[in-house]
Amino acid sequence: MYLHGTSQINSDGRLEIGGCDTAELAAKFGTPLYVFDEALIRRRCKEFVEAFRATGMRYQVAYASKAFCVMAMCRIAEEEGMSLDVVSDGELYTALRAGFPPERIHFHGNNKTLEELEMAIDAKIGCVVVDNFTELYMLNETAKEKGVKVKILFRVTPGVEAHTHEFISTGQTDTKFGFDIGNGSAFRAIREAKELEHVEILGVHSHIGSQIFEVDGFRLAADRVAEFAQNVRLELDVTFSVINLGGGFGIRYTEEDSPLPLAKYVQAITDSIKSNFTKHDYPLPEIWIEPGRSIVGDAGTTLYTIGSSKDIPGVRKYVAVDGGMTDNPRPALYDAKYEAFLANRANDPNEETVSIAGKCCETGDMLIRDLELPKTAPGDILAVACTGAYNYSMASNYNRLRRPAVVFVHDGEADLVVRRETFEDVAGKDVIPERMQKQPVAKS
Structure with missing residues (x-):
């Protein structure tokens, strides 16, 4: 586990950045979440x-x-x-x-x-x-x-x-x-x-x-x-x-x-x-x-919540998170490599090798392959390090997923600098042509 900047593991075995407990940040702001030191x-x-x-x-x-x-x-x-x-x-x-x-x-x-x-x-x-x-x-x-x-x-x-x-x-x-x-x-x-x-x-x-x-x-x-x-x-x-x-x-x-x-x-x-x-x-x-x-690359960490998993004996175990290529397209674009660990259980020993899959409807939506982690459970928080550069900038609404929030952390305070998108943000600019408008059903 590589820690940089103000990152540290606190007495509860959780990742802290800028004096803020990342598990608490995930609970407050939701995931995926971009956290900047x-x-x-x-x-x-x-x-x-x-x-x-x-x-x-x-x-x-x-x-x-x-x-x-x-x-x-x-x-x-x-x-x-x-x-x-x-x-x-x-x-x-x-x-x-x-x-x-x-x-x-x-x-x-x-x-x-x-x-x-x-x-x-x-x-x-x-x-x-x-x-x-x-x-x-x-x-x-x-x-x-x-x-x-x-x-x-x-x-x-x-x-x-x-x-x-x-x-x-x-x-x-x-x-x-x-x-x-x-x-x-x-x-x-x-x-x-x-x-x-x-x-x-x-x-x-x-x-x-x-x-x-x-x-x-x-x-x-x-x-x-x-x-x-x-x-x-x-x-x-x-x-x-x-x-x-x-x-x-x-x-x-x-x-x-x-x-x-x-x-x-x-x-x-x-x-x-x-x-x-x-x-x-x-x-x-x-x-x-x-x-x-x-300037910003190693200052950014993305937090995800772990959901489903799929174990293929003799092949690999997939662990899925609630984000993916929509908030970090770089692995798909450049075969970019990242390190990650469980933010809420940072002191637990690694027990298995897994591959972190995104939730997009694409086979290639893989964030990290062959990552050593403790046995994961739904609800665990995965912290992917060094995501400050080009991740938010390249984020998309593929599959109509909402872009994550961004917070700056400093001296124990977390400031929201970009709000999480809403469903209205995603569909609010859509226009249905007049000829496609539903007509009221005539009463008999």
């Missing part, structure tokens, strides 16, 4: 900020809100001195409604709509990360109509393949994201943008993937971005003031994962930028990064 989230934010301060370089640490975007999380990011990375009008709306300073918001995405660009410009956000030529010209035209000039970064692909799952590796040449450095499209984008009157080029953005456990990929990306910046300065007389090296810093999901201390990533990135730009006698740019998973 607020102190651990804030600690991760501080680790990044303090690591950059120690380097003496100019920086922005932008929380990648796609990992977990609710208003309370935006408020924490603001309070901890971070910027914010959004990738849709919904995330932008959430941030603005939470009161996040728009000048510290960066807008990403490979297919931003005209409405999204207008919303971003009207909100006066700090930066748009341009992903393609279509967007570049649409943004310039929209800014012209509004009589403003928009600050931009160009997303570039440096040709670096991080050691990660193929679906979340984004820095290689064959990807839907960004302008490729190797084939010249990135250079052409800078050249064409230089002639546009309503965009201001800050620099470039590079993101090489997710769940990365080494620094070599970041170093190589910094090398290639620096070389590109020097070529652009010499041939186009454009000097970058910002270099954004994205995120992707890995976390521990299981004992097989060995993430580096966050400061190690920061040190490697800043050292690479310093050495590369200094050797070209290039003014040191401001460094931006975008951690998401590494």
